[in-house]
Amino acid sequence: MLKLVGICVIFGGILGGIVSWNENRRMKIGDMVLLEQFVSHAVYRLETEKVYVAELLEVTGEKSDRLRDTFQDIVAKMQKNDCPFGERIWTEVWRKHRGEWNFSEQFLFLVTECAKGLFGDNLRENIDVLKHIREQMQIQIQEEKVQWREKQKVFTPVGILGGIMIVIILL
Amino acid sequence: MEFVNIFPVRIRQTIPKDKWDGLEEIRIRAKLPVEFLYADRRSLHFGVVEKEEIREMMNYLSGYSLYAMENELKEGFFTMKGGHRVGVVGRVARAEDTPNGKKGICGIYDFSGLNIRIAHERKGCAKQLVQQIRQGDSIHNTLILAPPGAGKTTYLRDSIRILSYGDSEHMGLKIAVVDERSEIAACYQGIPQNDLGPRTDVLDNCPKERGIFMMLRSMSPQIIAVDELGKEEDFMAVYQAVCSGSRILGTVHAQRIRELSEKPYMRKILEAGMIDRFVLLSRELDGTRKMQIYDEAMRRIC
Numbered sequence: 001m002l003k004l005v006g007i008c009v010i011f012g013g014i015l016g017g018i019v020s021w022n023e024n025r026r027m028k029i030g031d032m033v034l035l036e037q038f039v040s041h042a043v044y045r046l047e048t049e050k051v052y053v054a055e056l057l058e059v060t061g062e063k064s065d066r067l068r069d070t071f072q073d074i075v076a077k078m079q080k081n082d083c084p085f086g087e088r089i090w091t092e093v094w095r096k097h098r099g100e101w102n103f104s105e106q107f108l109f110l111v112t113e114c115a116k117g118l119f120g121d122n123l124r125e126n127i128d129v130l131k132h133i134r135e136q137m138q139i140q141i142q143e144e145k146v147q148w149r150e151k152q153k154v155f156t157p158v159g160i161l162g163g164i165m166i167v168i169i170l171l
Numbered sequence: 172m173e174f175v176n177i178f179p180v181r182i183r184q185t186i187p188k189d190k191w192d193g194l195e196e197i198r199i200r201a202k203l204p205v206e207f208l209y210a211d212r213r214s215l216h217f218g219v220v221e222k223e224e225i226r227e228m229m230n231y232l233s234g235y236s237l238y239a240m241e242n243e244l245k246e247g248f249f250t251m252k253g254g255h256r257v258g259v260v261g262r263v264a265r266a267e268d269t270p271n272g273k274k275g276i277c278g279i280y281d282f283s284g285l286n287i288r289i290a291h292e293r294k295g296c297a298k299q300l301v302q303q304i305r306q307g308d309s310i311h312n313t314l315i316l317a318p319p320g321a322g323k324t325t326y327l328r329d330s331i332r333i334l335s336y337g338d339s340e341h342m343g344l345k346i347a348v349v350d351e352r353s354e355i356a357a358c359y360q361g362i363p364q365n366d367l368g369p370r371t372d373v374l375d376n377c378p379k380e381r382g383i384f385m386m387l388r389s390m391s392p393q394i395i396a397v398d399e400l401g402k403e404e405d406f407m408a409v410y411q412a413v414c415s416g417s418r419i420l421g422t423v424h425a426q427r428i429r430e431l432s433e434k435p436y437m438r439k440i441l442e443a444g445m446i447d448r449f450v451l452l453s454r455e456l457d458g459t460r461k462m463q464i465y466d467e468a469m470r471r472i473c
């Protein structure tokens with residue numbers, strides 16, 4: 001009986017680990033896709049209606065609670081009018097909220113670079129910068145997806161085999 | 172006061188408190204003191220603004236979205252929240268000459284100065300004017316004439332408000348406002364900052380000649396209100412509007428009535444007898460305004 005319980009615990013732990021790892025990767029890619037969609041939306045709104053940054057952030061932030069919190073923080077700091085540069089506000093807030101997001105330092109760099117496209121003086125340049133950042137984000141998302149699939153192919157069977165071996169050893 | 176936060180952080184501490192009453196203009200020039208100008212011609216100086224700080228102010232004024240004001244900056248001014256007009260000077264970037272031979276402007280960079288004209292809603296100032304231009308359930312076609320700074324836009328705005336609300340003796344009228352320079356309604360991100368009444372529709376930032384036609388086709392206005400008529404296209408659009416049955420309430424730059432006949436495009440309008448009332452505004456030395464009203468034959472009636 002004890003052995004049976006032990007086997008179940010071991011397999012449960014391994015499965016839980018695999019599911020948790022999968023979930024983490026899914027969330028990481030989800031966060032990256034969310035930001036990529038924001039950049040796409042920003043490009044569209046800038047091209048069609050030269051939207052103000054505050055309005056863009058307020059509308060786009062409704063897509064997710066975390067995005068709303070981060071963007072609300074940015075808008076609140078902008079409205080205080082005590083920082084001469086919008087880029088500085090953007091970068092500082094993203095660094096502050098870093099822990100709530102599941103993306104890599106590389107991707108965070110792209111997110112902070114968005115400031116050049118959101119707070120520049122020239123509309124055309126802003127759009128070009130954001131388009132370039134969007135392309136880089138799409139590349140990183142694609143790489144992340146490929147890595148996930150590759151690792152899944154390895155981790156899942158290794159995890160299961162490892163669990164079987166532990167069970168055999170214990171038995 | 173809403174203007175304190177547009178100043179750089181360093182300058183805010185030097186702004187004298189309780190000096191906002193009667194303020195008409197705030198002038199900021201690089202490496203010179205900030206200047207407050209009042210209606211009674213007094214001025215107040217304080218602080219010295221650096222060139223980088225003017226750039227900082229532009230960020231605050233534009234909500235960190237200077238790119239969104241590219242078109243306005245080409246004209247040399249934009250409207251901030253509250254309806255106040257901000258004139259901008261600096262280095263102009265020139266574009267290729269336009270097909271009609273005019274010099275093109277890309278925008279203004281290296282900002283070196285700002286002039287903030289404080290918008291004042293003087294509710295009730297146009298009460299007498301409106302009484303004189305009423306005609307039955309509508310109004311006479313009316314032009315308000317004045318030199319810059321005399322209050323044309325203020326009187327136009329209040330006239331629109333009074334006519335839109337109506338009163339115990341007159342129904343409110345449907346008024347279409349073509350606000351090319353965002354000074355009448357002072358829309359900020361699409362929302363009018365001034366009270367123009369409940370029956371007023373505003374087309375913001377739209378060229379007058381296009382806007383008048385758009386309003387005629389879509390909003391069935393009883394009155395079309397426009398500010399600073401000057402180009403031939405403006406007057407052609409006015410002509411069409413009057414022929415369509417709408418009344419016109421507009422403003423024109425002029426110091427005297429006879430200046431109207433010197434403007435080439437105005438002559439046609441005058442010869443056609445389209446305008447029934449001319450309101451001449453002037454500003455006295457103590458800041459008060461004087462109003463003279465003339466009928467279609469240029470006879471003074473008030």
